[in-house]
Amino acid sequence: MSSQTDWQEIVVPEKLMNHMAEGLRASQEGRDAKDTPIFQEILSHLGAQRSVVDIGAGVGRFTVPLAEHGCTVWAVEPSELMRAHLQEAVAIKELESAVHTLPGMWPDVEVSAAEVALAAFVIHFSPRPREFVRAMEAAATERCVVAIHVDPMFSGINDLWRVFHPDRMAPQPPVFRDLYPLLLEEGIVADVHVYEEPRNGGFWRDPAKALEGLAELLQIETDVEREQLAVLLRERIEKQGGAFSFAPQASRIAVVSWQPRMT
């Protein structure tokens, strides 16, 4: 198996992980994961065992409703903070017997095969997407399901990035157009369904948290730059009438789904 690196590794600092967890929890309030085409795709490919491996389970947006739908879920999650949120959500719903939490990074985690391998909004973090995908195929007997953004995720901060780093491009996590050619090269012709998520301010609803999170994203290191960012932020919040969003104009999601090839 090659260990070729196709994508730049995205390491989320624990501080941002907190924002991410809050964002995921907030998005649960906005739209129930059960109502998404991702969830429907998983349900439609379950077999008699109703087993799923949820790679990068986060706070359990999919793990918990899947367990409520009678599935056994192996939830792979490297972040201790995310696992704490996940375990709390599982305990509240008394689903401990259906959910097995596995700490670690895909594809370096061993799991026994499940019917469906799900990776929702996680493959873009991996520098080794080919190995990631091959390990999904090895872990699934019926279906592999990947959800990935179509629209560049951080395009809303490009202008701010240019203020602080005029000499280099903003890092952009891989999106659908980066994934699909790579699947084709691997010999996988996947079904794709694209849907639109309602635009939500997500993570950055609270200006104080926005400042902290943006400073991380923009790789700001000095107090002078942080002060400059605070001023720019205030201006933007005023312009946007108090509402605050750096999310891209459109947020389309691709549900990429295929039958795993037997190895």
Ligand SMILES: C[S@@+](CC[C@H](N)C(=O)[O-])C[C@H]1O[C@@H](n2cnc3c(N)ncnc32)[C@H](O)[C@@H]1O
């Ligand atoms: C944006 S969240 C998505 C969480 C969940 N799938 C959802 O849709 O709500 C991405 C999660 O993937 C985890 N993650 C990042 N790299 C990973 C890897 N290589 N293997 C497994 N999980 C990973 C992060 O810790 C984080 O919890």
